[in-house]
Amino acid sequence: MSDAMIYFDNAATSFPKAPGVNEAMSKFLAEDAANPGRAGHRMAVAAEQMLDNVRLKLTRLFVGDDPSRMVFTLNGTDALNMAIKGVLGEGGGAHVITTELEHNSVSRPLQAMTDRKTIELTRIAFDDDGFIDPDDVCKAIKPNTRLIVMTHASNVLGTIQDAKAVGAIAREHDLLFCLDAAQTAGVLPISIKDLQIDLLAFPGHKSLLGPTGTGALYVGERCPVSSLVVDDEARLNPWREGGTGGDSSTPTQPAEFPHYLEGGTPNTVGIAGLGAGVEYVNQQGIGKALAHEQAMVQTLIDRFADDERFTVFGTRDAKRRVGTLSLNITGYDAPDVGSILDDSFQIAVRPGLHCAPYTHRRLGTFPDGAVRVSPGAFNTDEQINQLIEALDQIAG
Ligand SMILES: Cc1ncc(COP(=O)(O)O)c(C=O)c1O
Secondary structure, eight states: OOOTTTEOOTSSSSSSOOOOOHHHHHHHHHHHSSOOOOTOOHHHHHHHHHHHHHHHHHHTTTTOOOOEEEEEESSSHHHHHHHHHHHHHTTTTTTEETTTTTTHHHHHHHHHHHHHHEEEEEEEEOOSSSSSOOHHHHHHOOOOEEEEEEEEEEETTOOOOOHHHHHHHHHHHTTTEEOOTTBTTTTTTOTTTTTOOEEEEEEETTTOOOTTTOOEEETTTTTTGGOOOOTTOOOOOOSSSOOOOOOOOOSSOSSTTTTOOSSSOHHHHHHHHHHHHHHHHHHTTTHHHHHHHHHHHHHHHHHHHHHTTEEEEEEEEEGGGGGEEEEEESSOOOHHHHHHHHHHOOOOOOETTTTTTHHHHHHHHTTTTTEBBBBOOTTHHHHHHHHHHHHHHHHO
């Protein structure tokens, strides 16, 4: 089926995966697929070494200091929950600043805590082009603000946010800064140091071109293990507790990274594949896929933004976006456009709310949503032309 299909749903998960991912997973599964453990037999040690290798690659890619603080997670959602719930615990009346651009994996845990009245929440609005003004973040800071959680790029509009300015604001006011890099990890250069990120959450299955079931959270040094610093507001509680393949003697999670946060058998097969994805991204060089995706998005903007049959959301400058664009056709519901593209043109896009209801409310597209087109590293100009042709025919 996938041969015939033109896949423009890379913002959900990339397809195809990088060359070498299948092979790395099959090889690991065939040869080394023991449960990792430092004190175990040689296969267990080999599995642990594979994990540590991938940890190191990811830490270098994102310019972190300490590979042991690169904690593997199940996906982006798991990483974000680990960060948000880890730092806030029951909330304790802390104030949190977030934005209207967030995915539900940020909005829902924060809203649930707000409903329980354990945190106070400010959601910053975005402008008509799809950008947050860092000054608004600054103005929202209160004496009890503890955390800023923001997406690096909107998964609806693709708009790249000024993470550097927000990171600087957080540091200046001694707040923690959690960046959701779900849409940017693998396409934009991200430096934990330069952007002053305390918690970097990202999936491995989008632009890092690894398999589903992978992701990571880099925990900066300003987030210490809770049991070591009981009075520090930045202390981090484990979100999952259990076996760690390391020290089994302690009654609670061992107070060392990454085991502190990595309870349970990890997705070793997936992480072996993620390693190959990261290798490929490194070989290509960060920026190549982005330029290719931005060029395809610019073609779509140039074709449809001034066509009155269409509404194109967000900035017209594709250089300010990752490879994502949402549009609607006048007179058609987004799900219908998605179905027609799928059934009649074998083109996969993502209609709906994209797990970002606050973004769609602000765009005026709630509850039906919009049609999201997200080209990836392996799409071609020819495929974009086929999509343009198909949309043109549907719009009549
Ligand atoms: C901005 C953003 N944050 C978080 C997530 C959640 O990632 P995952 O699907 O890996 O849980 C997504 C997924 O689409 C996303 O686009």
